[in-house]
Amino acid sequence: DVCRNSSQVALPNGTCVSSGGGQEYSAGILKSGNASSVDLANSLSLYVASINSGNASSGGNSTVPISVIEQSLSKVDNISITLSSDSSFLIAQPLNHSSNDILSGARFQRGLNGSAVMISTENSSLNSNATAAAVISEQSLVNVKSLQMFIIDKPTMYENADNKTNKSLASSVVIGSVQLLTSASVPLNISLYFKISPEYQPNVSATYLCSFYDISNSCWNETGCTDALFNRALSRYECSCNHLTSFALIWLPQSQLGSYGRTMRVADIASLVFQSVSIVCFLIVIIHSVTVRATNPLLKFQVNYLLPLISSASTTILFIFFIALGMTVYTQTPSENETKCFLSSSVLMFFVYFFLIFMFCTKTSIGYFNYLRFVYLFPEPKLCQLYRLLTISFLVSITWVSFAAGFNANSSFSITQLYPYQLCWFTRDALYYFMTIPVCIFLLLNLFTIIFVSKHIIAHARNATSRHQSYERMKQCVIILLSSCVTQGIGWLFGPFISFVSPTGGDVLEWFFIIFNGLEGVWSIILYIIIRSQRMEEQKRVTAVVELTKTSSIGVSKGEKSSSKNGRRKNNAERENSGIVERYIGQESVRGFDSINEIVRIHRSIDGSFHNDQLRDGNTI
Structure with missing residues (x-):
């Protein structure tokens, strides 16, 4: 400005006036509605300079509505003009698409005024210490005839x-407008960069939002704009919107935040949904198992039947604490600029970390126990060995977490x-040392275990001579169990890499991580159904074998009552038949059951029933 007096401003002809x-x-010019593009551009710059001089008038004739400011900027077309002052920067320019370099936006830096941003200078212009800047994407400029950009350093009227x-x-206010070449609609994408103006610095904890001024409702609105992300390197907030109007960074007190600033990403919502479904699925399994045990004790499960579900239980507990941690941070974060964990979040974080390590230790222990069951069949491992493995898993987990907590102290x-x-x-x-390394170690151990166990189980099921339904169900159980291990492993294999890949690659890996880990509850339900069906089938076979044995023993007793000679002949025949039946039962039992304990229990129940029938028949004789 050419005027030496701070209470004066210069007219377009250079005359200094108050x-x-x-x-x-x-x-008067802006509200007239029939001014030329040059007069409108000069009047916009003059109006901002006048109201920022300190002696602004609030009279009706001297005040210009925001809607008129936006309309006036949109009418500055068919000319190329640049107006720069210490209070604003305005640029309007037709776009020559045959040129290698065209206008894409504008920037303003307090004390150094503003400048145009060309496509070729975007990186250098945006990586500077600008107070405010705006750039329209190159794809959005394809159907644009002319571009107007107006940055107001101190937007008093807003x-x-x-x-x-x-x-x-x-912050400062950025106003954008374009004229299109054709009526075809082309999506507009404008990237915005704001620094907090010292005069607008809040004195309370606040959340910042990227907003546009909604003229229809006379309020700030975030529709069509992304969250304002803080760039620590340049100490500014960055966002983008899908339309053109007046934009600014606005703030809202934390005490009145409500839902503002806490908008969850789609990935966060999906993660919570998948984990909640897994928890509900596991609870359904537990409730149904307890109900069945109470109503029909014959169908109760032994621990070794529920080994896959024991593995799922550790993951379910992890999900419960993870949701608690996420909800606590979501509701109690004091400010989006806060980077230090508060007490409750730190406590829950180490609980989550403990159950994360414990989950991997448990899966490794279950895998090793299955290795002993299916690879080294004799002697069959006892459940007390599994309990020892789980105890060791607990000690390893608590030691690892104590080590991390000590560093964090x-x-x-x-x-x-x-x-x-x-x-x-x-x-x-720190993520590499406390997540990537232990995860890779556990995944490696589980991978070898899965390979050895699955190889022997599948070979056993494939080479079986009997076609009992238990074999088919065992094959199904193996497939589901291996699917659970594979999806869980793949999920955690992708997990550590999310932190250091590109943003796009990280989003893809994050979705793999969410979906694969969220399938844990589905596997729990399917495994439980298969295990229960197999158990019911086995119980039916045991009952059938016992009934067959009782029928044979009754036939022997009746034969002895008829005559001793015929009795001796029938006894010989019955002994032969009994031997055949016992051999048949033994063969079918071995074919129908994988666990040697089941075979022993069946033979014991058969022998007990047979012995009781003999005593009863002897007393009758």
Whole structure:
């Protein structure tokens, strides 16, 4: 500005007038509706300079509505003009699409005024210390005839524009407008960059939102705009919107936050849904198992039948604490700029970490126990050995977590941080030591175990001579169990890499991680159905064998009563038949059951029934 007096402003012809006079002059042109593009551009710049001079008039004739400011900017077309001052920057320019370089936006830096942003200079312009900047994507400019951009450093006219909400202005205002070549609609994508203006710095804990001014409702609105993400390197907030109008960074007090600033990502919601479904599925299994045991004791399960479900239980507990951690951080994060975990989030974080390590230890222990069951059949491992393995898993987990908690107690290591509204978890540098390394070790151990166990189980089921339904169900159980192990393993194999791949690759791996781990509850339900069906089938076969034995023993007793000679002949015949029956029962039992304990129990029940029938028949004789 050429005027030496701070209370004066310069008209387009260079004449210095009072700020009140300049405001009234520019307001008259803007509200007239028939001014030229040049006059409109000069009046917009003059109006902002006048109301920021400190002697702005609030009279009706001197005040320009925000809607008129936006309409006036959209009418500055068919000319190429650039106006830069210490209070604003305006640029309007037709786009020559045959040129290798065209205008894509504008930037403003307090104290250094503004400048145009060309496609070729986007990186250097945006990686600078700009107070505010805006760039329209190259794809969105394909159908654009001319582009207008207006940045207001101190947008006084927007300060009290919203009387409906508690949102307050926090930055400069960027106004964008375009004229299209054709009527064809092309999606517009504008990237916005804002620094918090010192005069708008809140004195309370606040959440920042990327908003546009909704003229129809006279309030700030976030529709069509992404969350404002803080760039620590450049100390600014960044976002994008899918339309053009007046944009600014606004803030809302934490005490009145409500749902603002806490919008969950789709991936976060999907993760909670999948984990909740897994928890519900496991609870259904437990409730049904307890109900069956209470109503029909003959169908109760032994622990070795439920080995796959014991593995799922550890994962379910992990999911419960993970949801608790996520909800606690989501509801109690004091500010989106907060990076230090608060007490409750730290406690839950280490509970989650403990059950994470314990889950891997448990799966490894179950895998090793199955290895002993199906690879080294004799002697069959006892359940007390499984209990010892689970105890060792607990000790390993608590030791590992104690080691991590000890490091976290020393603030100089900084191994944890708060991810606002998401999680309290390890920092990127510490993640490799406390997540990637242990996960890879456990995955490697489980991979070898799965290979050996699955090889022997599948070979056993494939080479079976009998076609009992138990074999078919065992094959199904093997397939589901291996599917569970594979999906769980793949999920956690992708998990550690989410932290250091590209953003796009990280999003893809994150979805693999969510879906594969969320299938744990589905596998639990399917496994339980197969195990229960197999158990019922086995119980039917045991009952049938006992009934067959009783029938044979009754025939022997009746033969002895008829005559001794015929009795001796029938006894010989019965002994032969009994031997055949026992051999048949033994063969069928061995074919029908994998566990040697089941074979022993069947023979014991058969022998007991046969012995009782003999005593009863002897007493009768």
